[in-house]
Amino acid sequence: MKEVWLPSAAFDEEHAQRLRRAEREARNAARLRSHPHIVTLHDVVIEDQAPWIVMEHVKPANVLFARDGRVLLTDFGIAVKQGDTALTMSGGLMG
Known part of the structure; x- marks a missing residue:
């Protein structure tokens, strides 16, 4: 997942318009899902x-290219398996 950064808006309507524009752009990009690149x-x-x-x-910093041509994903910090127990702590900071 990636948060789309929106510049600050002086008015609520301006922010709402930027949200609609970002959503439209993402939905249009989703229509290109069959493009190989x-x-x-x-x-x-x-x-x-x-x-x-x-x-x-995942983001490019989490993708490694091995010398043998393999592409490796490296960050699974938020990944959970169905049935896993929660591992939370009050006031903890990870990352």
């Missing part, structure tokens, strides 16, 4: 007045 977008979500896009891959 464009990452597949699965969804766009508006949460707390911020747009988030759900894509098929």
Whole structure:
């Protein structure tokens, strides 16, 4: 998931317009999912007045290329397996 950064807006209507524009752009990109050189977008979500896009891959810093040609994903920090127990702590900071 990736949060789409929106510049500050002076008025609520201006912010709402930027949200609509970001959502439209993400939905249009999702229509190109069959293109071999464009990452597949699965969804766009508006949460707390911020747009988030759900894509098929993690950010580039989390993708490694091995010498033998393999592509390796390296960050699974929020990944959970169905049935896992919660591992939360009050006041903890990870990352």
